[in-house]
Amino acid sequence: MKTYLIISQIIYLLFIIPWLFIWGISFMAFDSGVSAGAILFVTVIGVYPLVAIASSIIAWVFHKRKARAAAIINLIPLLWVLGIGGPVFYINVF
Template sequence: MSQIVYVIFILIWIFIAGMSVMMFDDPDAINNTTTWLIFITIWLYPVGLLAAIIGGWVTFSRRHYRASLIWNCIPLLWIVPLGGFLVYSFIM
């Protein structure tokens, strides 16, 4: 079930990835390391998702259920900060 939710987040990721290029509107942003790290982190979501899906199913098939749950939590490294930012923006 969690993997279905993560795949649905690909639709949200497409929008966020498209908007992430706007971080480079400022001419000084091209030399800013933080901007590049955030940009690369956003674009690595599909890699993390694919690794989580493959790793989760491999460990599940080997009956390592706890490791499978850990592998399934990898995409949360992208989803939780985004959700936290959205909650913060609605509160403030």
């Protein structure tokens, strides 16, 4: 379990580098004016580091007593990686 937590959190840390670029260009959502959709879009992208840190801390707290819960909680940042990184990767490769 410790190995899984360490490896997955290193991967989440490595995804901070492309996140900086994606977060920076996400502000282009405001090019056509301020709207609730643009604010939500930038906010969802902007909270990735906070979610990654919070889920890492909670997973380490649970890792001894509730290993399954720790594994599930540690997968939460993967929603950002796959939900945002997947389409961005697809657009750039194909």
